[in-house]
Amino acid sequence: MSEFICLGPKKGTDILLRFAEEFEKEMLVALSEALKNESHRLDDAFDHYSSIVLVSQDRPCVSLFVDADGRIVMGLSYLDPSESASAPYRIEVDTKPFSRVYESIFEDVPREVKSKIFQSPIRTPFISICGEKRLLGKLLLKEKLNAQRFFSYAELISDDVFEYLLKHHNTVQQHGKATFHIFCRGSSVYLTLLKDPDFPDELQGLIQAFAQRYKDELMKAFPNLFLQTEEFFRAPLEGKKLLTLRVSLEKLGSLYEKIPQFLGNLRNSLHEILNVVDERMKECLEKSRDLLGDF
Numbered sequence: 001m002s003e004f005i006c007l008g009p010k011k012g013t014d015i016l017l018r019f020a021e022e023f024e025k026e027m028l029v030a031l032s033e034a035l036k037n038e039s040h041r042l043d044d045a046f047d048h049y050s051s052i053v054l055v056s057q058d059r060p061c062v063s064l065f066v067d068a069d070g071r072i073v074m075g076l077s078y079l080d081p082s083e084s085a086s087a088p089y090r091i092e093v094d095t096k097p098f099s100r101v102y103e104s105i106f107e108d109v110p111r112e113v114k115s116k117i118f119q120s121p122i123r124t125p126f127i128s129i130c131g132e133k134r135l136l137g138k139l140l141l142k143e144k145l146n147a148q149r150f151f152s153y154a155e156l157i158s159d160d161v162f163e164y165l166l167k168h169h170n171t172v173q174q175h176g177k178a179t180f181h182i183f184c185r186g187s188s189v190y191l192t193l194l195k196d197p198d199f200p201d202e203l204q205g206l207i208q209a210f211a212q213r214y215k216d217e218l219m220k221a222f223p224n225l226f227l228q229t230e231e232f233f234r235a236p237l238e239g240k241k242l243l244t245l246r247v248s249l250e251k252l253g254s255l256y257e258k259i260p261q262f263l264g265n266l267r268n269s270l271h272e273i274l275n276v277v278d279e280r281m282k283e284c285l286e287k288s289r290d291l292l293g294d295f
Contacts, residue, residue, distance in 0.1 A: 003133045008076075008154030009162035012060075012128025015105055016074045019062065020130065022101045023072075027094060031066040034091040038117055039068070041089065047120040049073075051087070052095050054102050054110040055080050058170045060127065062102055065118060073131030073139065075151070078169065078184040080114075081124040087116040125153040125187040125249070127162060153187065156250040164256045175260035178267035181241075182259070188227070189252055192244040193263050199274060210273050211243040214266060218245065225251060242270075 004020065006013035031050035042048050049065035060076040081087075095113045102110055121142075129136065129151050139151050149156070168182045172194070181192040199207050219226045227246045247255060 004130055005133050005136055006128070006130040007152065008126070008128035008157050009159040011159060011166075012076050012154070012157075012162050013130050016062075016076065016128060016130040018105060019064070019074055019098070019101050020072070022097065024097050027097055028066060028070055028072065030093045031064075031091075032068060032070040034093055035066070035068050035117060038089055038091070042117070043119070049118045049120075049122075050091055050093070051081070051114075051116055051118045052093070052098050053081060053114040053116070054099065055112040055114065056102075056106070056108055057111050059106045059108050060166075060169075062098075063124070063126075064098065065122070065131075067135060071132040071135040073129065073136050073151070075124070075126035075130075075154075076128040077124050077126045077186070078165065079124050079186040081118065081122055082114060082116060084123040084186070085121065086119040087114075088119065089117040091115050091117060121148075121150070123150055125149070126151055127154055127157045127165070127249075129154045153250075158253050161249070161253045161256065164252065168256075173260065175264040176268070177271075178260075178264040180259075180263045184249060187249045189247050189249050190229070190244050191247065191259060191263065193242045193266060194240050195242050196267060196271070198271065203274060206277070207270055207274060208242065210270055214269070215243050215245060225255070 004017070006016065031052070035048060035050040039048075047067070049067055051066070052064045054062045060078060061080050063075045063077065063081050065073045065075075075081075093115050095115055099110055099113055102108075131139075136151065142148075143150060143152050165184055169184050170182070172179060172181050177196065177198065179194040179196070181190075181194060183190045183192065193211070195204065196207075215226075219228070225247055227248065229244055229246045
């Protein structure tokens with residue numbers, strides 16, 4: 001196999017190199033041949049790759065790209081590349097060797113296995129990347145010339161952030177009485193404070209309004225940290241959320257240790273607001289009784 005270069009956290013690149021060690025030559029040849037067999041249908045204006053993509057709900061997505069010369073690039077991401085790039089044709093190849101490696105590393109069965117031909121550009125922010133020097137070098141140079149970061153995005157991800165994502169992505173956590181959910185998608189991390197059973201059902205609408213006000217004020221106070229939540233995004237726990245904040249993945253390194261306390265403080269503040277509203281309501285009722293007692 002030709003010389004490899006890797007970008008990103010060491011644990012992530014070590015995972016990818018384990019995949020590379022287990023590749024069967026026949027599988028790579030089959031992927032390369034599948035691309036050649038479809039060449040008559042492919043637009044010469046773009047580069048194309050035969051690909052296997054393993055998608056999981058809780059673990060990173062693993063992608064293998066092979067060009068017509070049999071050169072490979074592999075990446076880990078929290079976004080299925082077929083969601084952000086054109087993958088017009090399916091191909092028939094044996095994906096079992098790739099899936100077996102995935103299961104042995106992550107102790108999880110992929111939710112979905114896709115074998116497709118991808119058309120450049122591939123706009124997926126990879127958190128770890130490894131590939132043969134000539135092919136990956138070509139992709140990185142194109143990104144640099146176009147002022148883009150997708151394959152090179154891995155350079156922004158630290159070992160600590162990678163470890164945090166492996167442990168906490170798509171998990172529900174508890175800090176004091178605050179329950180929250182962490183979800184990574186592409187280059188964004190969504191921090192979702194979940195509804196609190198201590199808040200009465202009849203007051204959920206009121207609490208939701210205060211939570212939205214908090215979110216608006218946080219976005220004004222920290223415009224370089226909190227981003228506008230995309231309208232198309234739906235948190236996996238939709239229907240259970242109180243509010244969702246979005247931050248850039250590359251900023252998670254200086255933030256992740258503070259997330260539990262930050263969301264715990266937010267939950268407690270909302271609870272205090274509810275108590276104040278309840279107290280003021282009681283005071284108002286007492287004054288009303290004094291004033292309207294004859295009725």
